[in-house]
Amino acid sequence: GHRMEWSSYHRLEDIHGYLDYLAETFPDVCSVVSIGNSVEGRPLKVIRISNGKANAPALWIDGGIHAREWISPAAVTYIINHLVENSEDLEADYYILPVANPDGYEYTFTRDRLWRKNRKRSVGSMCIGVDLNRNFGYRWGGLGTSKDPCREIYAGSGPFSEPETNAIRYFFEASAANFKAYLTFHSYGQYILYPWGYDKRVPPDYADLEMIGKQAAASIRKAGGANSVYTVGNSATTLYAASGGSDDWAKAILKIKYAYTIELRDTGKYGFVLPARYITSTAKEALAAVMVVTEACKSLI
Ligand code: 0X9
Ligand code: ZN
Numbered sequence: 001g002h003r004m005e006w007s008s009y010h011r012l013e014d015i016h017g018y019l020d021y022l023a024e025t026f027p028d029v030c031s032v033v034s035i036g037n038s039v040e041g042r043p044l045k046v047i048r049i050s051n052g053k054a055n056a057p058a059l060w061i062d063g064g065i066h067a068r069e070w071i072s073p074a075a076v077t078y079i080i081n082h083l084v085e086n087s088e089d090l091e092a093d094y095y096i097l098p099v100a101n102p103d104g105y106e107y108t109f110t111r112d113r114l115w116r117k118n119r120k121r122s123v124g125s126m127c128i129g130v131d132l133n134r135n136f137g138y139r140w141g142g143l144g145t146s147k148d149p150c151r152e153i154y155a156g157s158g159p160f161s162e163p164e165t166n167a168i169r170y171f172f173e174a175s176a177a178n179f180k181a182y183l184t185f186h187s188y189g190q191y192i193l194y195p196w197g198y199d200k201r202v203p204p205d206y207a208d209l210e211m212i213g214k215q216a217a218a219s220i221r222k223a224g225g226a227n228s229v230y231t232v233g234n235s236a237t238t239l240y241a242a243s244g245g246s247d248d249w250a251k252a253i254l255k256i257k258y259a260y261t262i263e264l265r266d267t268g269k270y271g272f273v274l275p276a277r278y279i280t281s282t283a284k285e286a287l288a289a290v291m292v293v294t295e296a297c298k299s300l301i
Pocket of ligand 2: 069
């Protein structure tokens with residue numbers, strides 16, 4: 001393994017090498033496990049960061065579900081770095097998957113910078129790829145999804161048909177951790193979104209999600225500057241309806257209270273192709289949100 005820096009975007013091998021380096025260098029606070037393999041056989045590496053304090057809440061963080069959203073794995077690795085460097089202060093346990101779609105991510109470096117889906121071949125179609133954020137098993141196949149493998153929002157042949165989403169499901173089934181938050185980082189648009197995504201309804205405790213979301217947005221604004229404005233709201237109302245997302249599944253099936261999709265920078269100037277000079281400022285915003293949600297989780301214990 002080896003160290004990392006945040007002045008450029010990194011290939012999968014670099015990101016995984018960094019996780020291994022952390023586990024080798026700080027074995028008391030972190031460990032790395034592979035929770036499964038992608039369609040093309042790449043490992044899905046999760047780093048667990050904990051200083052062993054009893055009765056700590058757990059937070060799940062993932063990045064890179066959508067291949068082209070490079071700022072997401074970059075911000076998530078920055079968060080990992082911060083948590084490990086400040087591990088003596090940690091009052092929660094973190095389980096972090098920085099690249100949830102490793103095949104798609106690599107494909108954006110080698111073939112098509114704007115690839116979104118995974119790299120699954122469909123029977124009876126020339127088109128490749130399932131939208132992993134339509135493939136989770138709650139309200140699968142509803143609004144904002146497609147049965148056509150050629151579409152960017154193709155939901156797959158069934159709920160959890162993809163090894164990448166299935167690995168996440170099995171990880172949660174096997175885990176005994178006390179998850180209170182599920183944060184999934186995407187880009188772009190600068191939104192803090194809470195369920196539901198499947199339609200414009202809201203969960204019974206949506207006022208809590210709105211309040212903590214607003215606190216996170218305020219903290220982001222302080223961490224950044226004039227351009228660090230994030231809009232908070234229900235997914236389907238604020239953005240669009242889209243079923244089978246990981247956030248809805250985490251909230252409805254796993255019963256994890258603070259389920260958010262955070263759409264990082266920018267608001268459209270560069271979109272998915274955000275220049276690397278924005279990585280650190282965007283990552284600090286993501287970290288500010290994680291810290292606010294961590295505080296909220298602590299008060300649930
Ligand atoms: O469409 C998506 O999957 C997300 N936006 S993105 O531009 N990154 O593709 C938004 C997902 C919001 N959550 C749900 N709809 N459940
Ligand atoms: Zn996305």
